[in-house]
Amino acid sequence: MSSTTKFASESGPAPSVKHTQSFLPGRGAAPSSSDYDTSLSVEVRKYLRTYGLTPPNVESFEVQAERCLKQLEQKATAIDKYLYLSNLRNNHTDLFYRLAMDHMKELTPLVYTPVVGEACIRWSEIYQQPEGLYLSYADKGNLASVIQNWPAQNVEITVVTDGSRILGLGDLGINGMGIPVGKLALYTACAGIRPDLTLPLTLDLGTNNEALWEDPLYMGSKRPKISCEEEREFMDELMAALTQRWPGIVIQFEDFKNPFPSLERYRNTYTCFNDDIQGTGAVILAGVINAVKNSGIPVKDQRAVFYGAGSAGVGVAKQIVEWFVKEGLTEDEARKCFWFVDTKGLITLDRGDKLADHKVYFARDDNNGKQIKELIDIIDEVKPTILMGLSTIGGVFDKQVLNRMAELNKHPIIFPLSNPSANSECTFADAIKYTEGRAVFASGSPFQPTMYQGVLYHAGQGNNMYVFPGIGMGTILSKAVIVTQNMIYASATSLSTALNEDEKKKGLLYPDVSRIREVSVIVTRGVIRAAQKDGVDREITIREFTDEQLDEWIRQRMYDPRKVHDSLEKEVKGLLQNAVSRQ
Ligand SMILES: NC(=O)c1ccc[n+]([C@@H]2O[C@H](COP(=O)([O-])OP(=O)(O)OC[C@H]3O[C@@H](n4cnc5c(N)ncnc54)[C@H](O)[C@@H]3O)[C@@H](O)[C@H]2O)c1
Ligand SMILES: O=C(O)C[C@H](O)C(=O)O
Ligand SMILES: [Mg+2]
Numbered sequence: 001m002s003s004t005t006k007f008a009s010e011s012g013p014a015p016s017v018k019h020t021q022s023f024l025p026g027r028g029a030a031p032s033s034s035d036y037d038t039s040l041s042v043e044v045r046k047y048l049r050t051y052g053l054t055p056p057n058v059e060s061f062e063v064q065a066e067r068c069l070k071q072l073e074q075k076a077t078a079i080d081k082y083l084y085l086s087n088l089r090n091n092h093t094d095l096f097y098r099l100a101m102d103h104m105k106e107l108t109p110l111v112y113t114p115v116v117g118e119a120c121i122r123w124s125e126i127y128q129q130p131e132g133l134y135l136s137y138a139d140k141g142n143l144a145s146v147i148q149n150w151p152a153q154n155v156e157i158t159v160v161t162d163g164s165r166i167l168g169l170g171d172l173g174i175n176g177m178g179i180p181v182g183k184l185a186l187y188t189a190c191a192g193i194r195p196d197l198t199l200p201l202t203l204d205l206g207t208n209n210e211a212l213w214e215d216p217l218y219m220g221s222k223r224p225k226i227s228c229e230e231e232r233e234f235m236d237e238l239m240a241a242l243t244q245r246w247p248g249i250v251i252q253f254e255d256f257k258n259p260f261p262s263l264e265r266y267r268n269t270y271t272c273f274n275d276d277i278q279g280t281g282a283v284i285l286a287g288v289i290n291a292v293k294n295s296g297i298p299v300k301d302q303r304a305v306f307y308g309a310g311s312a313g314v315g316v317a318k319q320i321v322e323w324f325v326k327e328g329l330t331e332d333e334a335r336k337c338f339w340f341v342d343t344k345g346l347i348t349l350d351r352g353d354k355l356a357d358h359k360v361y362f363a364r365d366d367n368n369g370k371q372i373k374e375l376i377d378i379i380d381e382v383k384p385t386i387l388m389g390l391s392t393i394g395g396v397f398d399k400q401v402l403n404r405m406a407e408l409n410k411h412p413i414i415f416p417l418s419n420p421s422a423n424s425e426c427t428f429a430d431a432i433k434y435t436e437g438r439a440v441f442a443s444g445s446p447f448q449p450t451m452y453q454g455v456l457y458h459a460g461q462g463n464n465m466y467v468f469p470g471i472g473m474g475t476i477l478s479k480a481v482i483v484t485q486n487m488i489y490a491s492a493t494s495l496s497t498a499l500n501e502d503e504k505k506k507g508l509l510y511p512d513v514s515r516i517r518e519v520s521v522i523v524t525r526g527v528i529r530a531a532q533k534d535g536v537d538r539e540i541t542i543r544e545f546t547d548e549q550l551d552e553w554i555r556q557r558m559y560d561p562r563k564v565h566d567s568l569e570k571e572v573k574g575l576l577q578n579a580v581s582r583q
């Protein structure tokens with residue numbers, strides 16, 4: 001029997017993935033987590049026939065939140081907290097998102113980086129429930145039929161990983177599922193994409209992490225990673241199968257070890273983008289725009305050393321080049337403002353090794369045959385104004401490096417961007433201490449404020465979570481056929497303008513995380529406008545909107561857990577009233 005027939009004939013009861021549906025006419029037959037909300041009125045419970053299935057009191061959200069926060073506080077470890085929040089999201093979706101929106105700063109580190117890193121390392125050990133779709137290399141040829149098993153009728157966006165480079169933690173195979181799950185939770189919390197319209201997707205294409213082969217609990221294929229050729233064929237089938245089932249789907253690539261080939265292959269034919277190259281490029285550009293403006297040093301005099309020359313490093317630098325060019329530099333002048341470092345040292349054209357394609361653009365040709373290995377020597381040679389870390393190597397920006405940056409600059413721009421926190425190239429406390437409080441700082445994972453000589457300093461967080469929700473939402477709402485480079489660039493410039501007066505006064509580079517929903521509206525608007533300019537939008541009814549009208553239109557389309565409760569109450573009460581008046 002072929003696997004196609006097997007899947008078709010195995011259609012049994014739907015897996016227990018919850019959806020925001022209810023018993024209401026026309027809204028599907030399965031009860032959803034919203035129907036068991038302990039804040040629903042007795043009338044509504046009786047109508048839904050959930051009366052008696054929840055404790056008797058009708059509670060306010062405040063009481064529900066107090067209980068959740070108390071339960072969360074009682075969890076002993078970060079992973080216990082992570083699991084508690086995962087269960088809350090799966091069983092009481094609206095309550096989870098309401099809580100997440102109200103406590104963004106406290107909960108994001110538990111749902112996303114850094115704790116999601118530990119959750120991924122231990123995914124097969126802590127696994128409790130299905131939260132996404134897994135597609136294996138063994139399913140090749142039948143991907144469309146496996147995709148049919150996803151129980152939701154519609155999907156607007158998917159985050160897909162093969163687990164081969166999860167944060168700075170390396171190849172974790174299918175244990176990487178925590179990343180699509182976490183990113184999509186942020187799509188919902190930050191940009192209001194409906195949770196039931198998101199698809200976390202993990203590809204089980206083998207792993208080169210041999211420790212996973214030895215792990216009896218590992219839940220993926222225990223075989224080496226497939227070849228590039230095999231991966232290309234698999235991805236071709238996947239892209240076609242996803243868009244065949246959901247023609248408007250936005251596909252976001254995440255945490256692939258070598259993501260450049262897929263992005264190049266599909267960016268002009270599918271509605272897709274790569275968050276590590278493009279999202280990271282955009283978010284860091286936004287921070288750099290603000291940092292450079294604050295520094296008073298003109299763009300042409302900026303000199304950036306990038307420690308780490310992978311997808312994120314190159315994505316960020318290319319995005320900054322685009323801005324430098326818009327600021328008046330030629331592309332060549334802009335490119336020459338960057339010095340890249342990888343495991344072998346400064347990247348030069350005459351280093352003697354074969355450079356990976358993506359490194360060639362920034363490779364130096366002005367080194368007069370000199371090759372430099374150590375970061376501190378490279379800093380001495382280049383005298384950078386900006387030091388970026390996208391290397392996965394925690395602590396490499398040590399006292400000596402930070403001291404030297406502070407000697408060279410009044411306000412050195414120091415961005416240790418590797419995730420999770422343990423992989424950050426330096427801590428916030430060290431960056432402040434070793435630059436005498438003068439560092440302009442943003443890290444990939446959050447850091448607590450630090451006290452230095454009686455002054456409290458606050459860390460910026462340069463994480464793509466500031467832009468990917470808006471890129472996704474803008475693409476969905478404009479019904480863009482493809483995600484153009486101008487849409488990505490617009491997400492950066494929009495974010496750079498999203499600081500409020502208070503944040504500007506404090507010299508912050510990024511808005512406060514607690515305002516991220518508001519910020520996502522601004523980013524979404526920028527992305528929609530760019531889609532319109534590029535003519536890739538299909539939602540033509542909004543082309544003539546003013547910015548205010550567009551913002552309002554976006555807000556109305558954002559999933560808001562409060563509205564789910566209110567509209568359920570209103571809808572049921574309306575139906576009951578109609579029934580009474582008909583009698
Ligand atoms: N802040 C954010 O929003 C954000 C976004 C994307 C990626 N990242 C982080 O950036 C890091 C890199 O991601 P990536 O996709 O570019 O990974 P990658 O594997 O493609 O690149 C890593 C780069 O670091 C270099 N490197 C590794 N060890 C080194 C060493 N000892 N000395 C010098 N260079 C070294 C490698 O040569 C490679 O060029 C990860 O930790 C990831 O979490 C952060
Ligand atoms: O996942 C994150 O926190 C950011 C980024 O995409 C990464 O790969 O580190
Ligand atoms: Mg990533």
